[in-house]
Amino acid sequence: MTLLLKNRGAVLILMFNLFLVFTGIGLVIPIMPKFMESLDITGGIVGLLVAAFSLTQLLASPLAGRLSDTFGRKRMIVLGMLLFAFSEGLFGYASSTTVLFIARMLGGISAAMIMPAVMAYAADVTTTEERAAGMGYVNAAITTGFIIGPGIGGYIAEFGIRVPFYFAAVAGVLAALINMFILPESRPAREAASAPADGASKPRVGMLTQLRYAYREPYFLSLIIVFVLSFGLANFETVFGLFVDHKFGFEPKDIAFIITFGSIAGAVVQLTAFSWILKRFGEKRVISICLLFAGVFILLTLFVHKFWMIFAVTFIVFLAIDILRPAIGTQMSMVAEDQQGYVAGLNSAFTSLGNIIGPIVAGFLFDVDINFPYALAFVVLFLCFMLSMRDRSRSDQGAGAAASQQ
DSSP, rough: OOHHHHHHHHHHHHHHHHHHHHHHHHHHHHHHHHHHTTTTTOOHHHHHHHHHHHHHHHHHHHHHHHHHHHEEEEEHHHHHHHHHHHHHHHHOOOOOOHHHHHHHHHHHHHEEEEEEEEHHHHTTTSSSHHHHHHHHHHHHHHHHHHHHHHHHHHHHHGTTTTHHHHHHHHHHHHHHHHHHTOOOOSSSSHHHHHHHHHHHHHOOOOOOHHHHHHHGGTTTTHHHHHHHHHHHHHHHHTTTTHHHHHHHHHHHHHHHHHHHHHHHHHHHHHHHHHHHHHHHHHHHHHHHHHHHHHHHHHGGGGGOOOOHHHHHHHHHHHHHHHHHHHHHHHHHHHHTTTTTHHHHHHHHHHHHHHHHHHHHHHHHHHHHTTHHHHHHHHHHHHHHHHHHHHHHHHHHHHHHHHHHHH
């Protein structure tokens, strides 16, 4: 509770703002299958739309991360939320595929502006000991937004299939105003500009160069896990609504119910036990376990048929994901030192890279066979689990060798 009230309640305000934005994002999830059907869009086009969002996020993320270091976190968050609001309103208004793609690309830019700045902000206002708790609070706000959003969206859709998009736009504007007038700046532009450490520690190079030489960074394996994780989860998340709509005939309210209650455990864990879990087991072990559970239970989705069983396996998948994402973010922030914005930008970029390829593959595989995307997601996440186990083994060997020399 002390952390939430620290710095004029900055973390609490940030949580509330993220809650509003991601409630807006969650609003549209349960109605996407019906919305796409109304426009006669195939699974392949759905995948391309998601990829378009992620492509622009990828292109903009490193620059946005650097700008949050230079011009301050608050400015990037406010501008990103306003752009998010416009993109959601445009998507709801669209009646052609071209406008849908424009809206999604603008949404990707807004995500690139918001998320690195938010993660860097959380790192700015927390100490090393508070970092895990701070990341847990921030991600809990995101998760809670996703919990509340689909339920609201499933209800609002009764008034019109496009209405949830307009509600999302209103939520984005409201969050931007709260940030503008209430949220204090964690790192003013003049401070960032006068700090020699940032300029000396990381050359201002282009995005492609950053990605090319990311292997030199101490957190490179974490970036690889982020990419593979995003690729595998995109296969699950992109077609989830379409999957249950086509296979089980679920309505928006059914999809909203599964997503809402399937995400509650993740929010509870992030708010109450996430910090303890990381301190007790360590980031690497938590990451490995969550990768394994996410992959296995995604695979089980192909073999269940009753509503309560679908709910149960989805519940475990969401729980694993909701623990996994902040665990990776915490691990990377611990080695980022004075490059929080830069590293957060790279994190977002690798996430986007996985989210570009994953949805395209998932969408076209869905058109071939609705079960194929989930089978691929299991394979990719299991390979990622093996990669994380290999890294843990190397770390344990290194620690043992260091101990024996002392």
